[in-house]
Amino acid sequence: MRVVAPHLGLLALLLSLHFVLPAYHHGNLARVMVLASFAMGYNILFGYTGLLSLGHALFFAAGMYGAGLAVQHLGWGAGPSLVAGIAAGAVVSATLALLALRTSGVAFMIVTLMFAQAGALTILHFSEITGGDEGFVLPQAGRMVAGLDLSDANTRYLAALVLFAVCLSLSLWLVRTPFGRVLVAIRENEERARMLGYDPFAHKFAAMVISGTMAAAAGATYGVLFGYVGSSFAEVQYSILPLLYVLLGGTGTVLGPFVGTLFMFYLIDLSSDITTAHMLIAGVALVGLTLFAPQGIMGEIRRRLWKGLP
Amino acid sequence: MELGPYLLLATIEGAVTAAVLALTAVGLSLVFGVMRVVNIAHGEFFMLGAVLAWWIAQLVGGHAAWGFAAALIGAPLIVGALAMAADVTILKRLSYDPERTIVATIGLLYIIQQSALMIYGPDARPVEAPFNTGIALPWPEYGPDGWQMIWPWGLGTTSYKLAVIGAAVLILCAVWAVMARTRFGLIMRATQADREMATAFGIPVTRVYAATFGLGAGLAALAGVLIVPIQQAHYLMGADPLLLSFIVVIIGGLGSLPGTVVAAVLIGLSDGIISVFFSPTLAKILATLLVALVLVFRPQGLFGKHAP
Numbered sequence: 001m002r003v004v005a006p007h008l009g010l011l012a013l014l015l016s017l018h019f020v021l022p023a024y025h026h027g028n029l030a031r032v033m034v035l036a037s038f039a040m041g042y043n044i045l046f047g048y049t050g051l052l053s054l055g056h057a058l059f060f061a062a063g064m065y066g067a068g069l070a071v072q073h074l075g076w077g078a079g080p081s082l083v084a085g086i087a088a089g090a091v092v093s094a095t096l097a098l099l100a101l102r103t104s105g106v107a108f109m110i111v112t113l114m115f116a117q118a119g120a121l122t123i124l125h126f127s128e129i130t131g132g133d134e135g136f137v138l139p140q141a142g143r144m145v146a147g148l149d150l151s152d153a154n155t156r157y158l159a160a161l162v163l164f165a166v167c168l169s170l171s172l173w174l175v176r177t178p179f180g181r182v183l184v185a186i187r188e189n190e191e192r193a194r195m196l197g198y199d200p201f202a203h204k205f206a207a208m209v210i211s212g213t214m215a216a217a218a219g220a221t222y223g224v225l226f227g228y229v230g231s232s233f234a235e236v237q238y239s240i241l242p243l244l245y246v247l248l249g250g251t252g253t254v255l256g257p258f259v260g261t262l263f264m265f266y267l268i269d270l271s272s273d274i275t276t277a278h279m280l281i282a283g284v285a286l287v288g289l290t291l292f293a294p295q296g297i298m299g300e301i302r303r304r305l306w307k308g309l310p
Numbered sequence: 311m312e313l314g315p316y317l318l319l320a321t322i323e324g325a326v327t328a329a330v331l332a333l334t335a336v337g338l339s340l341v342f343g344v345m346r347v348v349n350i351a352h353g354e355f356f357m358l359g360a361v362l363a364w365w366i367a368q369l370v371g372g373h374a375a376w377g378f379a380a381a382l383i384g385a386p387l388i389v390g391a392l393a394m395a396a397d398v399t400i401l402k403r404l405s406y407d408p409e410r411t412i413v414a415t416i417g418l419l420y421i422i423q424q425s426a427l428m429i430y431g432p433d434a435r436p437v438e439a440p441f442n443t444g445i446a447l448p449w450p451e452y453g454p455d456g457w458q459m460i461w462p463w464g465l466g467t468t469s470y471k472l473a474v475i476g477a478a479v480l481i482l483c484a485v486w487a488v489m490a491r492t493r494f495g496l497i498m499r500a501t502q503a504d505r506e507m508a509t510a511f512g513i514p515v516t517r518v519y520a521a522t523f524g525l526g527a528g529l530a531a532l533a534g535v536l537i538v539p540i541q542q543a544h545y546l547m548g549a550d551p552l553l554l555s556f557i558v559v560i561i562g563g564l565g566s567l568p569g570t571v572v573a574a575v576l577i578g579l580s581d582g583i584i585s586v587f588f589s590p591t592l593a594k595i596l597a598t599l600l601v602a603l604v605l606v607f608r609p610q611g612l613f614g615k616h617a618p
Contacts, residue, residue, distance in 0.1 A: 052409055099606050106348055106408050107605050110556065114602035117553065118595050125591045240416055247413070277427045283420025290414045291403055 007172055011165050018157050030157045032265050033164040034222045039257030040167045041214030042242035047252035048175055049207040050187030054239050055112030056215050058119040061234035062092040063216030068229030071138050078145040082220045089216015090209060097208035101201060120234040135230025143224055156225050163221045167214055172254050183207055244282055247289045250298030253309060259297050315449045324582020326471050329478030330533045332574035334551045335558040336485060337529030339570040344502045344522045347406060350415040353552025354422040355527040359385045359534025360543040361430050367437050375440035385535045386528040393527030394520045402516060426545040439470040439539035474536050482571060498522060557601045
């Protein structure tokens with residue numbers, strides 16, 4: 001209970017904020033929750049399994065396009081489209097896992113980067129279906145689920161909160177199961193985990209599929225909630241952002257991705273008033289974090305205040 | 311135009327791409343080979359070279375050749391110095407840990423790119439070539455009077471493009487000579503072979519690393535200067551060379567210089583020729599997939615002998 005309490009507390013806080021926040025921050029927080037779900041998916045692979053992927057934009061885009069194309073070309077509603085997006089993410093991440101997990105370390109990073117690049121280029125190439133670099137705006141009909149209008153700011157916030165709550169509970173549950181413990185064992189020392197009789201490949205494969213599917217769920221939700229599907233979400237920047245969120249918030253902590261996303265989102269938001277070069281902040285943050293605080297915010301809290309933080 | 315002249319044209323364009331690509335990729339390969347650092351910011355050094363070339367040419371004024379000559383010397387030196395500073399302040403403090411340096415160089419990429427946007431602005435700006443005479447190329451054709459040379463319309467190149475190819479060959483030979491024949495090259499190869507043993511023999515490894523990182527960045531900047539009269543300087547121009555250099559370095563075998571050059575020529579030429587017949591995007595998709603699959607199934611590269 002001690003472990004679950006702060007996470008439930010965060011969800012309750014987010015729910016109560018729904019009633020008090022001014023419109024601008026209300027909309028921002030909905031976006032942050034969806035992006036934080038993306039980052040939580042990333043964290044399962046990077047933070048808990050120790051595999052640094054530079055290609056998670058591929059999964060995010062698989063979810064977004066899986067859902068978006070189903071709405072656009074098949075005329076599906078938001079519910080089935082979200083399922084289609086999540087399924088697309090599962091298939092793509094399983095395929096990539098089978099190939100990329102044959103490598104490790106730097107080669108794994110480059111392989112995931114290259115496949116994500118190929119994915120982004122494929123979206124550009126088939127511009128008649130995908131709308132190329134302009135993307136497409138989802139019609140209103142494709143943003144309704146069970147009579148609820150997801151383009152409405154209030155429903156949108158609550159839908160984002162539902163996604164966030166599901167991803168948060170799933171992460172929290174997963175990392176405390178024996179399966180999650182084995183992932184950490186693989187991160188710390190893969191050879192030792194193998195000697196103890198665990199199958200590293202099977203565990204890494206499962207972690208990558210869960211991670212990719214969660215990222216795809218975030219991508220599909222992002223597309224349906226904000227009504228736009230575009231190739232910029234498949235580009236390298238969207239592989240770097242979850243890495244940045246997780247590093248900033250704290251790798252291998254359940255709450256870290258949310259904290260990191262919230263900080264980074266507002267940092268970039270504030271800086272874009274001053275300059276158009278807002279990715280400069282991201283660059284400085286990446287270098288600063290690797291140099292001075294590789295543990296991130298929640299990692300520091302775990303080190304100094306609360307050793308048992310999941 | 312018929313197919314033959316068309317192919318010749320594509321080959322020349324491809325050779326220019328290959329020349330610039332070989333310089334950039336050798337820089338990347340050198341850094342990876344000696345320091346085991348995957349430098350994601352490498353394309354930004356290329357961009358900095360091009361942007362600085364514009365700035366220096368503006369500053370010098372006078373005849374285009376003077377400005378260009380100054381840029382050819384100045385830009386790589388400035389970029390090399392910047393890279394050495396980045397190595398000492400950032401990479402060295404991470405003790406060259408492979409994964410953390412990748413994250414740091416991604417950060418460096420955004421810092422350089424966005425600083426260029428802030429200072430230089432979002433416009434693409436040209437630099438005048440020092441010389442740029444058009445050269446029409448002949449093509450043999452069988453006519454009523456037997457074989458004769460014709461000059462098909464549109465089949466031509468410029469003296470500057472040929473000079474770029476020549477310059478790249480010269481520079482690559484110089485790099486090879488430095489690596490194979492000088493004391494500095496010997497020290498670099500020793501560090502590459504075994505860092506700890508090199509330290510034990512009194513080689514100042516940290517200084518070798520800084521020099522290598524500077525040299526690699528300088529080569530990318532040089533390539534940027536050479537390309538800027540053909541293709542304008544823009545703050546986002548680093549993305550394509552980065553991707554292509556990665557492809558070249560991986561296919562050529564990580565850290566192998568001859569392999570890198572061979573792969574650059576192969577990729578540059580085929581990029582030129584494939585882009586003529588297919589869409590450039592399709593060519594890039596195939597190339598990135600090829601690289602990923604090479605890394606998965608043949609990590610030592612198509613020409614390398616050992617896994618890195």
